[in-house]
Amino acid sequence: MPSTASLHGQVTGNASTTNRPTMHYGKKDVFVYRTYAKPLKANKQIPESNFQERKNVLFGVDVQVALHGQEFLKNYTDGDNSTCVATDSMRNFIELSGGKIEFSTIDGFLVETAKGFLKQWPHIEQVDLAGQSVEFDDVPVEKNGVIENSGIMFRPRKTERPRASVSVRRNGDNFEVVNHVSGITDVHLMKITGSSFKDFIQDEYTKLPEKEDRNLFIYVDIDWTYNNPEDGANLDTSNYVPAEQIRDIAATVFHELNDQSIQHLVYVIGQRILERFPQLKDVSYYTNNRTLSEVAEASNGQGKVYTEPTLPYGFQAFTVTRDDLK
Ligand SMILES: O=c1[nH]c(=O)c2[nH]c(=O)[nH]c2[nH]1
Structure with a gap:
């Protein structure tokens, strides 16, 4: 089984390089803040959505790393640390990578950083990286009598955080x-x-x-x-x-649709996303129902x-997969 850098920012699973069900180690919550990263423009x-561009003046990402490889076995079995990359070094590597790579997406940053790990330490067989954006909004301020975005001052946003997870493996001299x-x-x-x-089912429950x-x-x-996968x-x-365009499709479909349930809603949103973006293979959801409890009618x-x-x-x-469009 190839390792999976799974959803929800958790890195799990194991590389196919070992029969042992689990052997990997790493660091989580490595925060990288990069100013003036490359802007991301909408391709269409x-x-x-009216999304045009993510400016990336302040790009923040919370990264989790896990390393796989047979050479790490002796760290466990013999207490021999000669092949052990300290998790503190992993953290330093990720942080410094933020200044070495010209990236505009979490995905690109993670893949290039993962390749960097494989180059730096030749005994690593596979690197899993997951990252969740730390989002900031440009704060509107008064400039010469008009309210405009500051451009240099930001406030943190707690919801709507883009994320990505990748696994990159050594394959001979190549990284896959x-x-x-x-x-x-x-x-x-x-x-x-x-x-x-x-x-829905009506019974004694x-x-x-x-x-x-x-x-x-x-x-x-x-x-x-x-x-x-290269496209992303x-x-x-x-x-x-x-x-941002995925988020805006979700909101538009939710607005338009007289939905029969959350299940019905996410299905129609998924179909719309796959119609708009032929380069995508599938769309997965995890939804949480927070429907408010009704207290009273207004008088x-x-x-x-x-x-x-x-x-x-x-x-x-x-x-939702492409088969759902047929
Ligand atoms: O959209 C919903 N789907 C359910 O399956 C469900 N179950 C429930 O109690 N409320 C809802 N709402």
Whole structure:
């Protein structure tokens, strides 16, 4: 089984270079902040999005690394550290890589950094890297009587963080990208009308009332893979799909669709994404249902009062593939 740099920013699995189910080690939460990284431009305009460019004036990424290779076995079995790359060195390598590579995406940064590891330490067989963006918004300020984005001052954003995970393996003298997933985490969308949930199984366990119209509040993680992993994992981004356009498709479809459930909604969003971007192979979701609990009708009849939903929350996980377009 090839190793998988899995979704949700976790690096797991094992390289096929060993029969042992698990042997890898590394470092997590290596933060790299790079100013004036290369801007990322949209390769095409789509009806659902006005995204043109990610300026990357301040690019932040939270990286996790794991190394694989038979040469690390003696670190465990013999207490022999002669092949051990200290996890502190891994951290330093990743941080310095932020200044050596001219990247515009997390994916490109991770792939080039992974190749750098394989070059620097020839006994490493495979490198898994996962990164989640640390997002900043340019802060509007007054400049000569008008409100404009500062350009040099930013405020952190906690949701809607693009992410990527890659595994790069040594193959003779070459480095091969054996796994690549791009994504965006924590897209939080709340629609106050135009969603229903009814006709589900009614039996002695059913307490939930059927709703012809409900508010629907979802936390969504979306991940996608490319038909040709090079398209997403290259420093050349001419076939790259920006996470912002995926996010905007999700919002537009959610707005338009009279959805019957979260399951129905994510299916239609996935179809739209695959229609817009033929270079993508599939789209996967992890959704969390945060639909607000209804407290009362407003006394003027125009509106409702809600409060936070109570635990536990429902979730859905689903992959839409090209077969779903037929
Ligand atoms: O969109 C939904 N899907 C479900 O499967 C479900 N189950 C539930 O209690 N509420 C909802 N909402």
